[in-house]
Amino acid sequence: MRFFHRSKRGRQASEMERSGDIPLNDDLESNIKQLKKELGYSPDLVVRSFDLGKNSDFRVAVVYMEGIVDEKVLNQWVMKTLMIDSGEFDQKISKEEALELIKKSALSVGNVESHRSWNQMIDALLNGQAIVLGEGWSEAISGDTTGGETKPITEPQSQTVVRGPKDSFTETLQTNLGLIRRRLKTPNLWVENTNCGKISRTKVSMVYIKGLANEELLNTVRKRLEKIEIDGILESGYIEEFIQDKAWTPFPTVFSTERPDIVSGNLLEGRVAILVDNTPFALVVPTTFFQFFQSVEDYYQRFDIATFTRLIRYFSYLVSLVTPAIYIALTSFHPEMIPTPLLIKLIGQRKEIPFPALVEALAMEFSFEVIREAGVRAPRVLSGAVTIVGAIVLGETVVRAGLATPSMVIVVAITAIASFASASFPISISARLIRFLLMLLGAFFGLFGILLAMILLIAHMNTLYSFGTPYLAPFAPLIVNDQKDTLIRVPIWALYRRPKSIHPVQDTKVPEGKRHLTKRRKGRRPR
Amino acid sequence: MSKILHWLCIASILFLLTGCWNYRELDDWSVVTAMGVDKGEKGKRYRVSYQVVNSGSLAGGGGQSGRGTGTRGTPTVTYSSTGDNLYETIVNTNLKAPRKLFFAHQRLLLIGESVAREGIEHLLDRLERDEHGRLNIIVMVVRDGQAESLINFLSPLERISAYSLSETLKVAEQFTGMNWVTDLSEVINDLSSKGKEPLVSGVKLIGDQQMGDQQTNIQESRLSARTELNGVAMFKKGKLVRWLEGERARGVAFILNRLQGTLLTLGCDGSEKETVGIYLNRFTTKRSIRVRKNKPVIRIDVNSEGSIGEMDCPLNLEDPRQIERLQQKSNQKIKKDIREAIKTAQKSKSDIFGFGELLHQQDPQTWRSLKKDWPRHFAKARIEIKVHTFIRLTGMRINTYPNPR
Amino acid sequence: MESAKITPMQWFCLIFLFELGSSIVVGLGLEAKQDAWIAILLAMIGGLILYGVFGSLHRHYPDLTLTGYIRCILGNILGWPLGLVYIVYFIYIGSRVLRDISTLLTTAWLDRTPLVVIHMMLILSMAYILYHGPKVLAKTNQIYFYVYVFSLLLSIALIVASGLIRLDFLLPVGEDWGLILSTAYPMVYTFPFGETIVFTMMLPYLKNPRSGLKIGWLAIIISGLFISLLSAIDISVTGAHIASRSPFPLMSTMTKVNIKDFIQRVDMLTIMILVIGGFFKIVIFYFAAVLGTADLFRIKDRGRLLLPIGIIFVFLAMMISSSLSEHLKQGLEIVPRYLHLPLQTGIPLLLLGVSWIKRRMGRSQHPRP
Structure with a gap:
């Protein structure tokens, strides 16, 4: 594992902050005292000092942070080996020899390292490693005992599927990496770690497949991760805002997911994933607008059905974007475009409404947003009540009181349902903001205003890039190959090329010569 | 970034300046479904009647609420005005009607026989010129009578009589072959072509002429006043010259x-x-x-x-x-x-x-x-x-x- | 990352939308009555040749825009003012299209909205696109190319499905060849085919000039076929009489769409075709004017030119004419003859001739690459 491959860089940045990096003292007592002082006599710092071996006065101390170490590992493989199994220490040996011995054989946990600098040691300690200090050593030995209480792997909450794996990322980085590695058993799955956040010192891993991901892309990601200057990273959202190409846009330019299979699939296409400790959401770059509409289930289902459902998702996004605006535009600018019977009905309904259509629409949409927000934020126990009040107030009473037309309620409902249908949450939020803008334009200029706004919207999306990939690729610019997996999805065997929009190093999945085999096999019955 | 803000400022000023010029509520419109042209009186050239939908009487379907239960009135209301051209009558109608007439949903143009005999050459210009004008308005000539009486007519099966008439004509076209649909663009094309004269189906109000616009008329199973398609009007140089009957x-x-x-x-x-x-x-x-x-x-x-x-x-x-x-x-x-x-x-x-x-x-x-x-x-x-x-x-x-x- | 280059496909889309833009809306070549479609096809041939002239000029000066090589060929004293004339010309033609679009919008839908507001809305949106450079313009154009072609094909499908096509309206074919020719040249030839001269300002942005030029021909052919087809449809639906009297024949045609009383009132498609086409036509004139000004006055930051030139567009389009009739009269009689012909055909031919002579004499500073 290459977990700490790049960790030095993060450290160097912080060295300036602390009162200079000082080497370790060779006096055990003063080391311990200093350590306690540095951590503010925190009660979760456990110091266990004892004599090594039998009849020995060679004192060592094991130091660790309670709660973030795996107690079992610690007891079994650190404490026990040092205190009981250390038969080799029967003979009197020099301190230096003891150090070598402990490093080499006595500590039977993984990832044993020695630290000479004070800061290195504290970093290791705070990462959940057990530190062994010895009398007369100017060196500390750390063993990997990272662990502690973590949440088990659960079903994904936000990206659910009917068919497909039911595991999702947890808050532990190691577990998450394991979930990916379990799917991609290749030595080319490379992980680069850095620490972000001056205070939080959060571990951030950049994951990619060597030989697939574009070098230029990797450098960009590295550079942007390094540039992050903040005190603490609590969620991958922090990282997202730092590394995205453009801040002033309602559209997400970094893809986030809680599903390891989505991450693995993206890695296979040559993208880079960024995993952040304590976050069950992984970031994937580069992304395009269309990626947000691709549910992972599209690849687990038959391709024709997948195409159909995918088209429905695009359609419902459009619906959730423009329906209220078009309703306003049609009723207040272009009644000639409404079929006659419907128009007569609408006029009849509108007759007794005291507000103009625009006000009515804005109020209804706004109150729906309020109800939605209340439904999300309210404690679980209350959310039922919120829904009931919302449904009754919006759906029934308002209409009965003659404050809104039934057709407006239908429009709001269609918009709401449609906005839930998109595969990815961030993209459906973007529609919420734009919708209000479109409604205003629709009320000022009718369809002309809406159309103009849509042109501007597309132009705006065309100014966006996600790590060098145009946001509206593969439509602008047109990439014919990528059309196989954008609006539609062709059968998996026909998808033998990786998306060109992200410039993978190898763009074919199946070698040229064998492609016809996969196709032909499809035609035959299995024997 | 400051430049973008610059643009945004201009855009927002533009927004503040806008006064929703063309913004009109739906209930500011009166939907005209049919228009009847008759000879005018008192020196005016035309008397035009507009059949306007009474949306309150029609929209209540589905029992959306119990309010407004009182009398809902007839499904259509007629406004008539005189004027020297069609547009004048439209404008004059607004002396009588509370809302602006809206022609995008007009289905029917009825021309009284007397007007047709005098000539319809440039009568249709207004309909074509209107920004909401449709070229597929069905044209008919009212035989032996005033177009207004048919505009007033209340029909039983289709609640809007303009629809009733246009549907009758379509069915007749399909089954009898003795009448057929002629729409505005066809009439205009024929009028403006040297080598073709228009033909327009005729319609007639029969029975008790006085009963046609009464609500009681449609409460009987045998209507005292009814409409009937009758003959096809033959034009020459924009004037009705004779009627073609049945098999002819x-x-x-x-x-x-x-x-x-x-x-x-x-x-x-x-x-x-x-x-x-x-x-x-x-x-x-x-x-x-x-x-x-x-x-x-x-x-x-x-x-x-x-x-x-x-x-x-x-x-x-x-x-x-x-x-x-x-x-x-x-x-x-x-x-x-x-x-x-x-x-x-x-x-x-x-x-x-x-x-x-x-x-x-x-x-x-x-x-x-x-x-x-x-x-x-x-x-x-x-x-x-x-x-x-x-x-x-x-x-x-x-x-x-x-x-x- | 942002190397302002336009791919051949995007070049195709730009030309296609530009050509169709306002021409299918205002009804082209209807002076030739039912033979309008022939006139359009005839004019297209001239357009193809003219595009070849632009292409060969570009081949001699691959890095320069029209305003650039004018000065190379004719020298600074003659070339600079001529370049200025072209800038004014682009602004003028662009404002005419702007006026076309806003006039139709106000007659058909927004009768109470002041022209200046519509102009400002359009120009501001275009300025936003141009502010982000030719790449964003090309990509946005590309997306709307799909939308546009989709709406066009859908409209045609709806018209055909409504059974509105009466092919006998197109008879007799070739009734008056004199009339057809005089409609095609100079009317239809200069608008929209000759207007491709504006693309000489953008040719240096083309990624792959060799195939790009070829694809431009293809774009002109296909757009010519489309314009011809649509004018044939307009005539065969409403008849040449109504179509030629309508300032906006496509709209009249679309109002007739009715499939079993179920699909009708599809004006939304008309409004889309009108606004998208017009928008992407004007934006190219706007861009050409900005490029030319930046070139002539040696201004590095094009963004600073956007607002001033945009304001000229807005007000020029307002003042260009006082009424629709005046506007049409100018557009049909004066502009093609006295503005389009010399500037679209005359001067490019002159430039080609002079540069040929110069190269022949061996004094050319820009030898053939």
Whole structure:
């Protein structure tokens, strides 16, 4: 594992902050005292000092942070080996020899390292490693005992599927990496770690497949991760805002997911994933607008059905974007475009409404947003009540009181349902903001205003890039190959090329010569 | 970034300046479904009636709420105004109506016979010029009466009588072949073409004229006042010259290739009382025209197909020769219809069939020389008619049931 | 990352939308009555040749825009003012299209909205696109190319499905060849085919000039076929009489769409075709004017030119004419003859001739690459 491959860089940045990096003292007592002082006599710092071996006065101390170490590992493989199994220490040996011995054989946990600098040691300690200090050593030995209480792997909450794996990322980085590695058993799955956040010192891993991901892309990601200057990273959202190409846009330019299979699939296409400790959401770059509409289930289902459902998702996004605006535009600018019977009905309904259509629409949409927000934020126990009040107030009473037309309620409902249908949450939020803008334009200029706004919207999306990939690729610019997996999805065997929009190093999945085999096999019955 | 803010500022100022110029609530409109043009009174040229939908009376469907239960009034309301042109009447109507008239949903234009006789040449300009104007408004002429009485008319099955009339016309086009739909663009094209004159279906209010606009009228199963399609108005130089009735109108439809279905009733052998009804439902008409010695020769080829719809005489239809004889008879009948239609048109020198236009299309050179005096040339044109009728089916029975007496 | 280059496909889309832009809306070549479609096809041939002239000029000066090589060929004293004339010309033609679009919008839908507001809305949106450079313009154009072609094909499908097509309206074919020719040249030839001269300002942005030029021909052919088809449809639906009297024949045609009383009132498609087409036509004139000004006055930051030139567009389009009739009269009679012909055909031919002579004499500073 290459977990700490790049960790030095993060450290160097912080060295300036602390009162200079000082080497370790060779006096055990003063080391311990200093350590306690540095951590503010925190009660979760456990110091266990004892004599090594039998009849020995060679004192060592094991130091660790309670709660973030795996107690079992610690007891079994650190404490026990040092205190009981250390038969080799029967003979009197020099301190230096003891150090070598402990490093080499006595500590039977993984990832044993020695630290000479004070800061290195504290970093290791705070990462959940057990530190062994010895009398007369100017060196500390750390063993990997990272662990502690973590949440088990659960079903994904936000990206659910009917068919497909039911595991999702947890808050532990190691577990998450394991979930990916379990799917991609290749030595080319490379992980680069850095620490972000001056205070939080959060571990951030950049994951990619060597030989697939574009070098230029990797450098960009590295550079942007390094540039992050903040005190603490609590969620991958922090990282997202730092590394995205453009801040002033309602559209997400970094893809986030809680599903390891989505991450693995993206890695296979040559993208880079960024995993952040304590976050069950992984970031994937580069992304395009269309990626947000691709549910992972599209690849687990038959391709024709997948195409159909995918088209429905695009359609419902459009619906959730423009329906209220078009309703306003049609009723207040272009009644000639409404079929006659419907128009007569609408006029009849509108007759007794005291507000103009625009006000009515804005109020209804706004109150729906309020109800939605209340439904999300309210404690679980209350959310039922919120829904009931919302449904009754919006759906029934308002209409009965003659404050809104039934057709407006239908429009709001269609918009709401449609906005839930998109595969990815961030993209459906973007529609919420734009919708209000479109409604205003629709009320000022009718369809002309809406159309103009849509042109501007597309132009705006065309100014966006996600790590060098145009946001509206593969439509602008047109990439014919990528059309196989954008609006539609062709059968998996026909998808033998990786998306060109992200410039993978190898763009074919199946070698040229064998492609016809996969196709032909499809035609035959299995024997 | 500051530049973007710059732009945003300009955009927002623009927004603040906007006053929703064209923003209009739906309930600011009165939806006009039909328009009737009559001769004006008191020195004004026209008196135009507008049929406006009373949305309150129609929208209540689905029982959305209990409010507003009182009297809902009739489904349509009529506003009439006089004026020297159509637009003046529209503007004048707003002295009477609380909302602006909205013409995008107009289905019907009714022209009173008296107006039609005086000429409709430029009557249609307003309808075409309106920004919400539709070219597929159906045009009809009200025979022997005022268009207003039909605008006022309340119909039982379709609540808006304009729809009732236009649907009646469509059904008639499909089944009788004696009336057909003529829309605004067709009339305008015919009026503006030298080689074709318009034809417009006629409609008539029959029964108790006073009852048509009463709510009580539609509460009876046998209406005291009813509408009926009646004849096709033939125009010449924009003026109504005469009416084509029933089978003569059908002859025109044959020539114009506008038939969708019609019934031929033929007498049986020997007896006039007993008849065979042949329903024709597939037609193709090929027309050609050429000029021989300065005299147009018109050739009309009609192919029609149909089946036996009713037979109340004991013909043996198992015998193909009988079918053949029926086909011959049908041919004669159709030929007669067509000939009479053309004769009528020739008599009044009105080329309602567009043979002039056809000549223009087929032989523009000759047309240029005949164009000036086309009605006269048309009147003396020679006609050749060929008809082929095929009776393909006999319905669910072959022969009729035997009569033992 | 942002190397302002336009791919051949995007080049195709730009030309296609530009050509169709306002021409299918205002009804092209209807002076030739039912033979309008022939006139359009005839004019297209001239357009193809003219595009070849632009292409060969570009081949000699691959890195320069029109305003650039004018000065190379004719020298600074003659070339600079001529370049200025072209800038004014682009602004003028662009404002005419802007006026076309806003006039139709106000007659058909926004009768109470002041023209200046519509102009400002359009120009501001275009300025936003141009602010982000030619790449964003090309990509946005590309997306709307799909939308546009989709709406066009859908409209055609709806018209055909409504059974509105009456082919006999198109007869007799070729009634008056004199009339057809005089409609095609100079009317239809100069608008929209000759207007491709504006693309000489953008040719240096083309990624792959060799195939790009070829694809431009293809774009002109296909757009010519489309314009021809649509004018044939307009005539065969409403008849040449109504179509030629309508300032906006496509709209009249679309109002007739009715499939079983179920699909009708599809004006939304018309409004889309109108606004998208017009928008992407004007934006190219706007861009050409900005490029030319930046070139002539040696201004590095094009963004600073956007607002001033945009404001000229807004007000020029307002003042260009006082009424629709005046506007049409100018557009049909004066502009093609006295503005389009010399500037679209005359001067490019002159440039080609002079540069040929110069190269022949061996004094050319820009030898053939």
